[in-house]
Amino acid sequence: MKNIGIYRRVFPLKSEAFIKEQTRNLLRYQPTFITNTLINEIPFQNISLSQSDFLGIKQSLFLLTRSPRLFQQSSHLKKVDLIHAHFGPDGVYAMAIAEKLKIPFLVTFHGYDITISRQNLWRKGKFLYYQLILHEEELKRKSAAFIAVSRFIHSKLLEKEYPSEKIIQHYIGVDTVKFSPGEKAAERYILCVARHTQKKGIDTLLRAFAQIANKHSDVSLVQVGTGALTSELHTLTKALGLEHRVRFLGAQPHETVLDLMRGAEVFALASQTAENGDCEGLPIVINEASACGIPVISTQHSGIPEAILDGATGFLVAERDYTALAEKLDIILSDPSLGKKMGQQGRELVCENFDLRKQTLKLEAIYDSLAR
Numbered sequence: 343m344k345n346i347g348i349y350r351r352v353f354p355l356k357s358e359a360f361i362k363e364q365t366r367n368l369l370r371y372q373p374t375f376i377t378n379t380l381i382n383e384i385p386f387q388n389i390s391l392s393q394s395d396f397l398g399i400k401q402s403l404f405l406l407t408r409s410p411r412l413f414q415q416s417s418h419l420k421k422v423d424l425i426h427a428h429f430g431p432d433g434v435y436a437m438a439i440a441e442k443l444k445i446p447f448l449v450t451f452h453g454y455d456i457t458i459s460r461q462n463l464w465r466k467g468k469f470l471y472y473q474l475i476l477h478e479e480e481l482k483r484k485s486a487a488f489i490a491v492s493r494f495i496h497s498k499l500l501e502k503e504y505p506s507e508k509i510i511q512h513y514i515g516v517d518t519v520k521f522s523p524g525e526k527a528a529e530r531y532i533l534c535v536a537r538h539t540q541k542k543g544i545d546t547l548l549r550a551f552a553q554i555a556n557k558h559s560d561v562s563l564v565q566v567g568t569g570a571l572t573s574e575l576h577t578l579t580k581a582l583g584l585e586h587r588v589r590f591l592g593a594q595p596h597e598t599v600l601d602l603m604r605g606a607e608v609f610a611l612a613s614q615t616a617e618n619g620d621c622e623g624l625p626i627v628i629n630e631a632s633a634c635g636i637p638v639i640s641t642q643h644s645g646i647p648e649a650i651l652d653g654a655t656g657f658l659v660a661e662r663d664y665t666a667l668a669e670k671l672d673i674i675l676s677d678p679s680l681g682k683k684m685g686q687q688g689r690e691l692v693c694e695n696f697d698l699r700k701q702t703l704k705l706e707a708i709y710d711s712l713a714r
Contacts, residue, residue, distance in 0.1 A: 534567075539616070624646065637657075
């Protein structure tokens with residue numbers, strides 16, 4: 343069995359449960375997580391700067407210098423055959439470690455890391471973004487491969503002149519056994535699971551719900567997530583007179599999200615391109631919802647049309663068009679049989695194209711082609 347090093351600067355984050363799920367389903371590769379900051383215990387081997395760095399000095403130095411010497415040369419690290427980094431900035435840090443170990447590495451690009459212009463990344467003032475900008479050309483040369491999580495991200499990598507022969511389009515899978523249909527809740531509700539950032543378009547969804555709230559007086563909107571725009575979204579909810587119809591639950595564990603999906607009548611995500619160019623890759627939560635057999639309403643944005651068959655597994659509307667979004671919500675809420683049919687077809691699509699076990703086997707084949 344070969345050993346795969348998985349690099350993520352901070353791990354595990356609630357919003358990135360897919361990394362843990364993907365890793366858990368590896369069959370032929372022994373995973374070791376390499377991270378600056380380990381937030382809590384994980385069921386995998388790990389090498390973390392935070393474990394012996396109470397003041398954060400090593401973590402800060404690695405952020406600034408990318409020096410792999412800051413990591414202990416443990417037996418686990420010496421056994422790694424290949425490093426897989428998630429997100430472009432992490433790829434630059436993984437590159438330094440891979441060079442030290444004299445092994446190949448690959449990078450998965452998920453969305454913001456390739457869609458935000460480098461000028462706008464620079465303006466964010468974060469050192470890890472500076473590192474990506476300063477070392478991006480080196481990354482293009484030295485990485486063995488780049489995984490694009492959707493055809494849309496594949497096209498964005500080409501636009502930024504990443505070598506076409508190194509780009510592999512590969513969908514991240516969803517556990518279709520875990521995410522499966524269940525009993526609908528007694529309460530009727532629309533579910534949205536998204537961080538409170540501009541690209542998630544939660545303001546658009548709130549405005550859409552306001553247009554149909556009176557017609558569907560027994561339906562509420564349940565929103566899971568948190569972020570920089572939380573205060574603004576609460577203010578907008580009150581301004582729309584929806585404070586008693588919208589429940590903001592904050593960040594929730596994966597298991598809670600699963601229960602909410604199974605009980606929902608429809609899933610809605612009004613993703614949009616942010617002012618700085620930030621786009622989705624392909625939101626995994628959409629496929630999780632479809633796997634649970636519920637219809638999905640979203641937007642013609644980034645890789646989302648790759649996961650929703652408009653009119654068959656759900657509906658797609660233009661970005662920021664809350665009137666069209668309201669119309670589609672009204673159609674499904676008014677016709678439960680249609681919603682059920684779309685949900686069934688959505689699950690079939692996910693089982694065919696996005697099943698976690700199938701996709702992880704394909705990922706291991708990618709590893710096979712790169713590992714020495």
